[in-house]
Amino acid sequence: MDRPAVVVLFGGRSSEHSISSATAGGVLRAISRDRYRVIPVGITRAGAFVLEDDDPDKFRLDADELPEVIDNGTRILWPEAGGDRVLRVRRADGSVDDLGAVDVVLPILHGVHGEDGTVQGFLDTLEIPYAGGGVLDSALCMDKHFMKIVLQAAGVPVSPxxxxxxxxxxxxxxxxxxxxxxxxxxxxxxxxxxxxxxxxxxxxxxxxxxxxxxxxxxxxxxxxxxxAIVGREIEVAILEGRGGAASRASLPGEIVLTTREFYDFEGKYLGGDGAEVVCPAELTDAEIARIQELGIRAFDAVDGRGLARVDFFLAADDLYVNELNTMPGFTPISMFPKCWIASGMSYPELISELIDTARERAST
CATH class of the missing domain: 3.30.1490.20 (ATP-grasp fold, A domain)
Known part of the structure:
Protein backbone atom coordinates (compact mmCIF):
# COMPACT_ATOMS: atom_id res chain seq x y z
CA MET A 1 0.00 0.00 0.00
CA ASP A 2 1.27 3.46 -0.87
CA ARG A 3 2.33 5.61 2.05
CA PRO A 4 -0.05 8.48 2.85
CA ALA A 5 1.35 11.86 1.80
CA VAL A 6 1.68 14.35 4.65
CA VAL A 7 2.35 18.05 4.03
CA VAL A 8 4.27 19.46 6.99
CA LEU A 9 3.29 23.15 6.88
CA PHE A 10 5.31 25.67 8.89
CA GLY A 11 6.74 29.17 9.12
CA GLY A 12 4.07 31.80 8.53
CA ARG A 13 3.55 35.53 8.81
CA SER A 14 3.33 35.84 12.59
CA SER A 15 5.95 36.91 15.11
CA GLU A 16 6.24 33.20 15.99
CA HIS A 17 7.61 32.30 12.54
CA SER A 18 10.94 31.04 13.88
CA ILE A 19 9.35 28.92 16.61
CA SER A 20 7.12 27.27 13.99
CA SER A 21 10.21 26.64 11.84
CA ALA A 22 12.06 25.13 14.80
CA THR A 23 9.06 22.90 15.52
CA ALA A 24 9.24 21.75 11.89
CA GLY A 25 12.85 20.71 12.46
CA GLY A 26 11.78 18.43 15.31
CA VAL A 27 8.81 17.00 13.41
CA LEU A 28 10.80 16.37 10.21
CA ARG A 29 13.45 14.57 12.24
CA ALA A 30 10.94 12.30 14.02
CA ILE A 31 8.13 11.60 11.56
CA SER A 32 8.15 8.03 10.27
CA ARG A 33 9.25 7.86 6.63
CA ASP A 34 8.25 4.19 6.65
CA ARG A 35 4.65 5.18 7.31
CA TYR A 36 4.36 8.53 5.52
CA ARG A 37 5.60 10.33 2.43
CA VAL A 38 6.60 13.77 3.70
CA ILE A 39 6.29 17.03 1.74
CA PRO A 40 7.75 20.02 3.65
CA VAL A 41 6.01 23.29 2.75
CA GLY A 42 7.19 26.54 4.28
CA ILE A 43 5.37 29.86 4.47
CA THR A 44 7.69 32.85 4.22
CA ARG A 45 7.27 35.90 6.43
CA ALA A 46 5.65 37.56 3.42
CA GLY A 47 3.13 34.73 3.09
CA ALA A 48 4.49 32.81 0.07
CA PHE A 49 4.07 29.01 0.12
CA VAL A 50 7.36 27.43 -0.95
CA LEU A 51 8.61 23.86 -1.30
CA GLU A 52 11.25 23.30 1.36
CA ASP A 53 14.13 20.88 1.76
CA ASP A 54 13.42 17.75 3.77
CA ASP A 55 16.32 18.61 6.07
CA PRO A 56 15.63 18.79 9.82
CA ASP A 57 19.02 20.37 10.55
CA LYS A 58 18.11 23.37 8.42
CA PHE A 59 15.48 24.30 11.00
CA ARG A 60 17.18 23.41 14.27
CA LEU A 61 16.61 25.86 17.10
CA ASP A 62 19.74 27.99 17.51
CA ALA A 63 19.61 30.92 19.95
CA ASP A 64 22.22 32.81 17.91
CA GLU A 65 20.38 32.38 14.60
CA LEU A 66 16.71 31.47 14.75
CA PRO A 67 15.51 29.39 11.79
CA GLU A 68 13.23 30.82 9.15
CA VAL A 69 11.67 30.04 5.78
CA ILE A 70 13.51 31.89 3.00
CA ASP A 71 11.87 32.55 -0.35
CA ASN A 72 13.63 30.12 -2.71
CA GLY A 73 11.61 31.07 -5.77
CA THR A 74 9.32 28.03 -5.74
CA ARG A 75 5.55 28.34 -5.33
CA ILE A 76 3.17 25.68 -4.08
CA LEU A 77 0.08 25.30 -6.29
CA TRP A 78 -2.70 23.95 -4.11
CA PRO A 79 -5.34 21.58 -5.53
CA GLU A 80 -8.73 22.90 -6.52
CA ALA A 81 -11.64 22.05 -4.25
CA GLY A 82 -13.36 18.81 -5.23
CA GLY A 83 -10.43 17.80 -7.40
CA ASP A 84 -7.78 15.15 -7.20
CA ARG A 85 -5.84 16.69 -4.25
CA VAL A 86 -2.66 16.69 -6.33
CA LEU A 87 -0.13 19.19 -5.03
CA ARG A 88 2.08 20.93 -7.57
CA VAL A 89 5.11 23.15 -7.38
CA ARG A 90 6.16 25.86 -9.79
CA ARG A 91 9.93 25.97 -9.83
CA ALA A 92 11.99 29.14 -10.03
CA ASP A 93 12.50 28.53 -13.77
CA GLY A 94 8.73 28.39 -14.37
CA SER A 95 8.44 24.62 -14.80
CA VAL A 96 5.68 22.82 -12.89
CA ASP A 97 6.06 19.42 -11.18
CA ASP A 98 3.47 17.15 -9.60
CA LEU A 99 4.17 16.25 -5.97
CA GLY A 100 1.40 13.67 -5.79
CA ALA A 101 -1.95 13.57 -4.03
CA VAL A 102 -2.11 14.98 -0.49
CA ASP A 103 -3.72 12.83 2.20
CA VAL A 104 -3.37 15.20 5.15
CA VAL A 105 -1.75 18.49 6.12
CA LEU A 106 0.06 18.84 9.45
CA PRO A 107 -0.08 22.62 10.05
CA ILE A 108 2.49 23.29 12.76
CA LEU A 109 1.90 27.03 12.64
CA HIS A 110 1.93 29.35 15.64
CA GLY A 111 0.24 32.73 15.97
CA VAL A 112 -1.93 34.72 13.58
CA HIS A 113 -2.35 33.62 9.96
CA GLY A 114 -1.97 30.00 11.01
CA GLU A 115 -3.13 29.13 14.52
CA ASP A 116 -6.17 31.43 14.40
CA GLY A 117 -8.42 29.49 12.03
CA THR A 118 -7.33 31.20 8.81
CA VAL A 119 -5.26 28.33 7.39
CA GLN A 120 -7.81 25.86 8.75
CA GLY A 121 -10.56 27.63 6.80
CA PHE A 122 -8.36 27.68 3.70
CA LEU A 123 -7.84 23.91 3.91
CA ASP A 124 -11.54 23.33 4.61
CA THR A 125 -12.35 25.28 1.45
CA LEU A 126 -9.96 23.10 -0.55
CA GLU A 127 -11.42 19.97 1.12
CA ILE A 128 -7.99 18.80 2.25
CA PRO A 129 -7.89 16.95 5.61
CA TYR A 130 -5.62 18.46 8.24
CA ALA A 131 -4.44 17.66 11.75
CA GLY A 132 -5.11 19.76 14.82
CA GLY A 133 -7.74 22.33 15.64
CA GLY A 134 -10.54 23.43 13.35
CA VAL A 135 -11.71 26.92 12.48
CA LEU A 136 -13.81 27.54 15.59
CA ASP A 137 -11.52 26.29 18.36
CA SER A 138 -8.45 27.77 16.66
CA ALA A 139 -10.07 31.21 16.39
CA LEU A 140 -11.50 31.11 19.92
CA CYS A 141 -8.27 30.09 21.60
CA MET A 142 -6.17 32.53 19.60
CA ASP A 143 -8.25 35.39 21.03
CA LYS A 144 -7.76 35.23 24.80
CA HIS A 145 -10.68 37.61 25.42
CA PHE A 146 -13.27 35.36 23.77
CA MET A 147 -11.58 32.23 25.09
CA LYS A 148 -12.12 33.47 28.65
CA ILE A 149 -15.76 34.30 27.93
CA VAL A 150 -16.41 30.78 26.60
CA LEU A 151 -14.61 29.14 29.53
CA GLN A 152 -16.51 31.27 32.05
CA ALA A 153 -19.79 30.25 30.44
CA ALA A 154 -18.77 26.60 30.86
CA GLY A 155 -18.00 27.12 34.54
CA VAL A 156 -14.22 26.87 34.10
CA PRO A 157 -12.38 29.26 36.48
CA VAL A 158 -10.23 31.93 34.79
CA SER A 159 -8.22 34.81 36.24
CA PRO A 160 -10.04 38.19 36.46
CA ALA A 228 -1.52 37.87 38.58
CA ILE A 229 -2.49 34.55 40.16
CA VAL A 230 0.00 33.39 42.78
CA GLY A 231 0.48 29.69 42.32
CA ARG A 232 2.23 26.91 40.46
CA GLU A 233 2.23 26.96 36.65
CA ILE A 234 0.82 23.60 35.60
CA GLU A 235 0.18 22.43 32.04
CA VAL A 236 -1.61 19.39 30.68
CA ALA A 237 -1.69 17.99 27.13
CA ILE A 238 -5.01 17.01 25.56
CA LEU A 239 -5.69 14.77 22.57
CA GLU A 240 -8.98 14.34 20.75
CA GLY A 241 -10.63 10.98 21.31
CA ARG A 242 -10.66 8.57 18.39
CA GLY A 243 -13.57 6.51 17.16
CA GLY A 244 -16.10 8.40 19.27
CA ALA A 245 -14.08 8.06 22.47
CA ALA A 246 -13.72 10.91 24.96
CA SER A 247 -10.82 13.36 24.87
CA ARG A 248 -7.67 12.24 26.70
CA ALA A 249 -5.38 14.10 29.10
CA SER A 250 -1.71 13.42 29.77
CA LEU A 251 0.07 13.54 33.07
CA PRO A 252 0.48 17.24 33.99
CA GLY A 253 3.79 19.05 33.81
CA GLU A 254 5.05 22.14 35.61
CA ILE A 255 6.98 25.27 34.70
CA VAL A 256 9.37 25.83 37.60
CA LEU A 257 10.65 29.40 37.80
CA THR A 258 13.65 30.32 39.90
CA THR A 259 15.10 33.65 38.77
CA ARG A 260 12.58 34.65 36.09
CA GLU A 261 9.51 36.80 36.72
CA PHE A 262 7.48 34.67 34.29
CA TYR A 263 7.95 32.06 31.57
CA ASP A 264 9.05 34.43 28.81
CA PHE A 265 10.26 33.84 25.25
CA GLU A 266 13.90 33.40 26.24
CA GLY A 267 13.06 30.92 28.97
CA LYS A 268 10.81 28.92 26.66
CA TYR A 269 12.96 28.66 23.59
CA LEU A 270 16.47 30.05 23.97
CA GLY A 271 17.72 28.08 26.94
CA GLY A 272 17.66 31.04 29.30
CA ASP A 273 18.39 30.32 32.94
CA GLY A 274 15.71 30.47 35.60
CA ALA A 275 12.99 28.28 34.08
CA GLU A 276 12.65 24.52 33.86
CA VAL A 277 10.05 22.26 32.25
CA VAL A 278 9.28 19.35 34.59
CA CYS A 279 7.04 16.46 33.61
CA PRO A 280 5.41 14.77 35.36
CA ALA A 281 4.82 17.42 38.01
CA GLU A 282 4.90 16.52 41.68
CA LEU A 283 1.18 16.48 42.47
CA THR A 284 -1.21 14.44 44.55
CA ASP A 285 -3.49 11.94 42.83
CA ALA A 286 -6.43 14.22 43.57
CA GLU A 287 -4.67 17.23 42.00
CA ILE A 288 -3.76 15.23 38.90
CA ALA A 289 -7.34 14.05 38.49
CA ARG A 290 -8.71 17.59 38.93
CA ILE A 291 -6.24 19.06 36.41
CA GLN A 292 -6.98 16.36 33.84
CA GLU A 293 -10.75 16.69 34.31
CA LEU A 294 -10.69 20.48 34.03
CA GLY A 295 -8.32 20.35 31.05
CA ILE A 296 -10.72 18.08 29.18
CA ARG A 297 -13.67 20.29 30.17
CA ALA A 298 -11.88 23.36 28.81
CA PHE A 299 -10.98 21.53 25.58
CA ASP A 300 -14.55 20.39 25.09
CA ALA A 301 -15.93 23.85 25.95
CA VAL A 302 -14.13 25.42 22.98
CA ASP A 303 -15.16 22.52 20.71
CA GLY A 304 -11.56 21.34 20.70
CA ARG A 305 -10.26 19.19 17.90
CA GLY A 306 -6.99 17.34 17.45
CA LEU A 307 -4.93 18.62 20.34
CA ALA A 308 -4.40 21.42 22.82
CA ARG A 309 -2.21 22.30 25.74
CA VAL A 310 -4.16 23.71 28.67
CA ASP A 311 -2.21 26.00 30.99
CA PHE A 312 -3.23 26.40 34.64
CA PHE A 313 -2.37 28.31 37.77
CA LEU A 314 -2.66 26.03 40.78
CA ALA A 315 -3.36 28.52 43.57
CA ALA A 316 -4.11 27.98 47.22
CA ASP A 317 -7.83 28.67 46.71
CA ASP A 318 -8.57 27.14 43.30
CA LEU A 319 -7.32 25.92 39.93
CA TYR A 320 -7.48 28.55 37.17
CA VAL A 321 -7.16 28.07 33.42
CA ASN A 322 -4.74 30.61 31.99
CA GLU A 323 -5.11 29.69 28.31
CA LEU A 324 -5.47 26.97 25.71
CA ASN A 325 -3.03 26.51 22.84
CA THR A 326 -4.47 24.64 19.86
CA MET A 327 -1.03 24.21 18.31
CA PRO A 328 1.33 24.28 21.29
CA GLY A 329 5.09 24.27 21.10
CA PHE A 330 5.97 20.94 19.52
CA THR A 331 9.74 20.75 19.61
CA PRO A 332 11.02 17.59 21.32
CA ILE A 333 11.77 19.62 24.48
CA SER A 334 8.39 21.38 24.56
CA MET A 335 5.86 20.69 27.30
CA PHE A 336 3.21 19.07 25.08
CA PRO A 337 5.41 16.22 23.80
CA LYS A 338 7.15 15.85 27.16
CA CYS A 339 3.81 15.33 28.91
CA TRP A 340 2.81 12.59 26.49
CA ILE A 341 6.25 10.99 26.65
CA ALA A 342 5.85 10.89 30.45
CA SER A 343 2.43 9.31 29.86
CA GLY A 344 3.88 6.52 27.71
CA MET A 345 3.70 7.86 24.13
CA SER A 346 6.90 8.57 22.20
CA TYR A 347 7.47 11.71 20.14
CA PRO A 348 7.19 9.87 16.77
CA GLU A 349 4.06 8.07 18.01
CA LEU A 350 2.53 11.42 18.99
CA ILE A 351 3.09 12.82 15.50
CA SER A 352 1.48 9.71 13.99
CA GLU A 353 -1.43 10.05 16.43
CA LEU A 354 -2.22 13.55 15.15
CA ILE A 355 -1.97 12.50 11.50
CA ASP A 356 -4.02 9.32 11.91
CA THR A 357 -6.73 11.12 13.92
CA ALA A 358 -7.11 13.66 11.11
CA ARG A 359 -7.33 10.92 8.48
CA GLU A 360 -9.95 9.02 10.47
CA ARG A 361 -12.00 12.18 10.96
CA ALA A 362 -11.91 12.87 7.20
CA SER A 363 -13.10 9.36 6.39
CA THR A 364 -16.25 9.58 8.53
Missing part, protein backbone atom coordinates in the same frame (compact mmCIF):
# COMPACT_ATOMS: atom_id res chain seq x y z
CA UNK A 161 -9.20 40.49 33.56
CA UNK A 162 -9.92 43.71 31.68
CA UNK A 163 -9.84 43.88 27.87
CA UNK A 164 -8.49 47.08 26.31
CA UNK A 165 -8.48 48.05 22.64
CA UNK A 166 -6.03 50.54 21.20
CA UNK A 167 -8.92 52.86 20.31
CA UNK A 168 -10.37 52.71 23.84
CA UNK A 169 -6.95 53.43 25.37
CA UNK A 170 -6.74 56.55 23.23
CA UNK A 171 -10.16 57.77 24.46
CA UNK A 172 -10.54 56.51 28.04
CA UNK A 173 -7.18 56.19 29.72
CA UNK A 174 -8.36 57.21 33.17
CA UNK A 175 -11.28 54.79 33.17
CA UNK A 176 -8.99 51.96 32.04
CA UNK A 177 -6.44 52.84 34.74
CA UNK A 178 -9.22 52.57 37.35
CA UNK A 179 -10.39 49.22 35.97
CA UNK A 180 -6.82 47.93 35.98
CA UNK A 181 -6.22 49.18 39.52
CA UNK A 182 -9.23 47.18 40.69
CA UNK A 183 -7.43 43.99 39.58
CA UNK A 184 -4.67 44.65 42.11
CA UNK A 185 -0.91 44.35 41.78
CA UNK A 186 1.00 42.68 40.35
CA UNK A 187 -0.80 42.20 37.04
CA UNK A 188 0.06 40.89 33.60
CA UNK A 189 -0.45 42.73 30.33
CA UNK A 190 -0.55 40.62 27.18
CA UNK A 191 -1.70 40.82 23.56
CA UNK A 192 -5.07 39.15 23.04
CA UNK A 193 -3.91 37.34 19.89
CA UNK A 194 -0.26 36.39 20.23
CA UNK A 195 1.64 33.49 21.73
CA UNK A 196 5.06 32.34 22.92
CA UNK A 197 4.93 35.13 25.55
CA UNK A 198 5.60 37.74 22.85
CA UNK A 199 4.58 41.21 24.06
CA UNK A 200 3.85 40.08 27.63
CA UNK A 201 4.85 42.17 30.67
CA UNK A 202 4.49 41.83 34.41
CA UNK A 203 3.38 45.11 36.01
CA UNK A 204 4.37 45.56 39.65
CA UNK A 205 3.69 49.32 39.92
CA UNK A 206 0.99 51.52 38.33
CA UNK A 207 3.67 53.60 36.61
CA UNK A 208 4.65 50.54 34.55
CA UNK A 209 1.22 50.11 32.96
CA UNK A 210 1.70 52.54 30.05
CA UNK A 211 4.92 50.90 28.86
CA UNK A 212 3.42 47.43 29.20
CA UNK A 213 0.41 48.42 27.10
CA UNK A 214 2.69 50.00 24.51
CA UNK A 215 4.63 46.73 24.21
CA UNK A 216 1.46 44.65 23.91
CA UNK A 217 -0.14 47.03 21.39
CA UNK A 218 2.91 46.53 19.17
CA UNK A 219 1.62 42.97 18.68
CA UNK A 220 -2.15 43.45 18.68
CA UNK A 221 -4.82 46.14 18.75
CA UNK A 222 -6.55 44.29 21.60
CA UNK A 223 -4.83 43.65 24.93
CA UNK A 224 -5.70 41.89 28.18
CA UNK A 225 -4.81 43.12 31.66
CA UNK A 226 -5.02 40.21 34.08
CA UNK A 227 -4.76 39.68 37.80
Missing amino acids: WVTVTRAAWGREQERIRRDAAALGLPMFVKPARAGSSVGVSKVAHPDELDAALQLAFAEDDKVLIET
